[in-house]
Amino acid sequence: xxxxxxxxxxxxxxxxxxxxxxxxxxxxxxxxxxxxxxxxxxxxxxxxxxxxxxxxxxxxxxxxxxxxxxxxxxxxxxxxxxxxxxxxxxxxxxxxxxxxxxxxxxxxxxxxxxxxxxxxxxxxxxxxxxxxxxxxxxxxxxxxxxxxxxxxxxxxxxxxxxxxxxxxxxxxxxxxxxxxxxxxxxxxxxxxxxxxxxxxxxxxxxxxxxxxxxxxxxxxxxxxxxxxxxxxxxxxxxxxxxxxxxxxxxxxxxxxxxxxxxxxxxxxxxxxxxxxxxxxxxxxxxxxxxxxxxxxxxxxxxxxxxxxxxxxxxxxxxxxxxxxxxxxxxx
Ligand SMILES: NC(=O)c1ccc[n+]([C@@H]2O[C@H](COP(=O)([O-])OP(=O)(O)OC[C@H]3O[C@@H](n4cnc5c(N)ncnc54)[C@H](OP(=O)(O)O)[C@@H]3O)[C@@H](O)[C@H]2O)c1
Numbered sequence: 001x002x003x004x005x006x007x008x009x010x011x012x013x014x015x016x017x018x019x020x021x022x023x024x025x026x027x028x029x030x031x032x033x034x035x036x037x038x039x040x041x042x043x044x045x046x047x048x049x050x051x052x053x054x055x056x057x058x059x060x061x062x063x064x065x066x067x068x069x070x071x072x073x074x075x076x077x078x079x080x081x082x083x084x085x086x087x088x089x090x091x092x093x094x095x096x097x098x099x100x101x102x103x104x105x106x107x108x109x110x111x112x113x114x115x116x117x118x119x120x121x122x123x124x125x126x127x128x129x130x131x132x133x134x135x136x137x138x139x140x141x142x143x144x145x146x147x148x149x150x151x152x153x154x155x156x157x158x159x160x161x162x163x164x165x166x167x168x169x170x171x172x173x174x175x176x177x178x179x180x181x182x183x184x185x186x187x188x189x190x191x192x193x194x195x196x197x198x199x200x201x202x203x204x205x206x207x208x209x210x211x212x213x214x215x216x217x218x219x220x221x222x223x224x225x226x227x228x229x230x231x232x233x234x235x236x237x238x239x240x241x242x243x244x245x246x247x248x249x250x251x252x253x254x255x256x257x258x259x260x261x262x263x264x265x266x267x268x269x270x271x272x273x274x275x276x277x278x279x280x281x282x283x284x285x286x287x288x289x290x291x292x293x294x295x296x297x298x299x300x301x302x303x304x305x306x307x308x309x310x311x312x313x314x315x316x317x318x319x320x321x322x323x324x325x326x327x328x329x330x331x
Contacts (some may be wrong), residue, residue: 001021001024001099001100001101001286002019002021002022002098002099002100002293002306003019003020003022003061003095003098003099003100004018004019004022004061004062004063004098004306004308004311005017005018005020005022005059005060005061005252006018006049006054006059006060007053007054007058007059007159008050008053008054008151009050009051009052009053010048011048011050011314012046012290012315012319013308015312015315016071017049017098017308017311017312018308019307019308020059022059022061022095022099023280024101025095025099025101025102026103026146027074027075027095027101027102027103028074028251029074029103029144030074030076030077030105030106030107030114031073031074031077031099031103031104031106031107031144032064032070032072032073032074032077032080032086032106033070033071033072033073033104033236034058034068034069034070034071034086034088034101034102034103034109034259035068035069035070035071035100035101036068036096036097036101036102036125036306036327037066037067037068037069037097037118037122037330037331038066038067038068038118038119038122038327038328038330039063039065039097039098039122039159039306039328039330039331040065040066040122040123040126040316040326040327040328041065041266041314041315041326041327041328042065042126042137042157042318043062043318043319043321043323045062045063045096045315045318046064046315046318046319047147048060048092048225049062049307049315057315057323059158060170061095061096061098061099062098063090063097063098063099063128063164064089064090064091064092064095064096064097064100064110064123064126064267064309065088065089065090065097065125066088066089066090066097066102066104066122066125067085067086067087067088067112067118067119068085068086068088068097068118068120068123069083069084069085069086069104069303070082070083070084071101071145071251072246073106073229073299074106076123077106079106079111079242080109080111080161084111084112085111085113085114085118086109086110086111086112086124087109087110087112087116087121087122087124087125087133087221087283088104088105088109088110088127088283089104089108089109089126089129089169089267089283089289090102090105090108090270091104091108091270091271091281092258092271093271098222098305098306098311099306100306100331105270105276106280107124107270107277107280108269108270108276108278108279108280108282108283109280109288110281110282110284110286110294111284112287113287113288113290113291115290115291116287116290116297118293118297118330119297119302119328119330120290120299121297122295122297122328123287123299123325123326123328124161124284124286124290124295124297124326125283126156126157126158126266127157127158127162127326128165128283128286128295129159129266129279129282129283130158130243130264130266130283131158131159131161131162131165131218131219132165132219132282133264133266134162134242134243134262134264135165135166135216135218137279138275140169141169141241142170143169143256143309144217144239146172146215146216146239147171147215147220148172148173148175148178148211148212148213148215148216148296149166149172149173149174149175149177149214149215149216149217149218150174150175150176150196150214150216150217150218150233151163151166151174151176151177151178151192151215151217151218151220152177152197152218152219152220152221152222152223152226152230153198153220153221153222153321153323154176154177154178154183154186154187154190154192154218155183155184155186155187155321155323155324156220156221157176157298157323157325157326158220158243159176159187159190159218159220160186160190160262160326161178161295161324162189162218162220163187163191163192163301164190164191164198164295164296164306165205165295166191167190167191168191168289168294168295170323172194172196173211174191174192174193174194175192175193175194175195175196175206175211175214176188176192176194176195176196177192177195177196177198177201177202177309178197178198179197179198180322182324184197184323186324186325190298193242194209194211196214197277198222198226201227201229202230202233203232203233203258204225212235213233213235213238214233214234214235214236214238215234215238215239216237216238216239216240216241216242217230217233217234217235217238217240218241218242218246219240219241219242219243219245220242220243220244221321222244222246223244223245224246224247224249226254227249227250228233228280231253231254231259234257234259235257236257236259237257237259237260238257238259238260239259239260239297240259240260240261240262241262241263241264242261242262242263242264243263243264243265243266245263249261259306260331265290269275275299280286284286298322298325298326299325299326299327299328300323300326300327301314301317301325301326301327301328302323302327302330303327303328303329303330304326304329304330305329305330305331306329311329311331312327314327315329324329
């Protein structure tokens with residue numbers, strides 16, 4: 001089958017993915033073999049392209065967000081049949097879905113109702129799972145006492161789904177951040193009650209609009225640079241949930257207000273252990289919510305065909321750090 005693959009880690013300028021013939025994926029007992037119809041593109045995949053090389057003689061196939069059709073079912077799988085339309089993620093330690101077919105653990109896949117198109121479906125799995133686990137942790141709702149949530153990077157793939165989830169499933173007042181007119185409009189369209197500019201003084205903007213302190217900040221972008229105001233706007237015993245924190249962090253700054261810090265990595269359950277089935281359950285609810293219109297797809301750039309050129313364009317958009325919604329490639 002055909003797949004987009006590369007051998008050595010490389011920069012965008014030296015973009016080196018090729019459409020090559022690779023062996024058919026080998027199914028593990030709990031796997032589905034899925035014919036890929038659409039893939040969502042994530043900044044994390046561009047990071048892996050820049051930093052991960054294949055073992056000698058091998059190649060890397062990226063891509064862990066897809067929608068497609070089940071063409072084979074492993075012997076230990078229940079709940080899926082050949083012909084099912086599905087959406088899912090994957091496992092970053094295995095070959096991904098930028099290929100005609102992908103072998104994927106059924107615990108990170110859910111059946112997709114006929115009403116939802118493949119491209120629309122491929123725009124949501126990573127955003128919704130990341131947001132769900134960061135906001136709700138092991139529950140299906142916000143922890144008690146969280147009524148005001150601020151989403152940093154509200155126009156991105158994760159921030160968009162976080163805002164939609166909060167408005168669809170909770171009664172929280174949601175503040176989103178965006179720094180440009182087009183991203184501000186997008187955040188408002190996702191349902192945010194208030195939009196503030198993360199390139200300005202966020203604490204002052206919250207004061208000026210009469211919003212008191214924040215119970216939970218969900219920070220998806222530029223978190224290290226925002227920690228000062230995040231700590232300022234959080235109430236005592238408030239929560240910071242984040243997915244992109246890197247570099248040294250002064251934990252002492254959190255203790256004055258007894259703040260909690262939660263980190264989230266959406267692939268942890270499948271790569272290092274945990275309740276991976278819970279991700280299939282969240283995806284199944286998401287598929288129902290998409291079909292019922294309670295959640296909306298977030299495709300903003302739609303590219304046709306799994307080719308070097310469409311993928312180069314998708315990586316170029318992702319590496320701007322300015323994506324609104326999501327780029328999707330349809331096969
Ligand atoms: N840990 C996990 O499980 C996980 C899962 C998914 C993604 N991630 C990571 O989380 C980050 C966000 O992912 P994504 O897919 O949502 O990214 P994205 O779609 O590329 O996010 C783009 C948005 O980020 C905003 N942004 C850019 N710089 C910012 C800054 N300094 N402060 C606040 N907002 C900023 C932009 O808004 P403006 O243009 O309005 O400034 C833009 O709309 C990435 O680093 C990604 O790798 C982690």
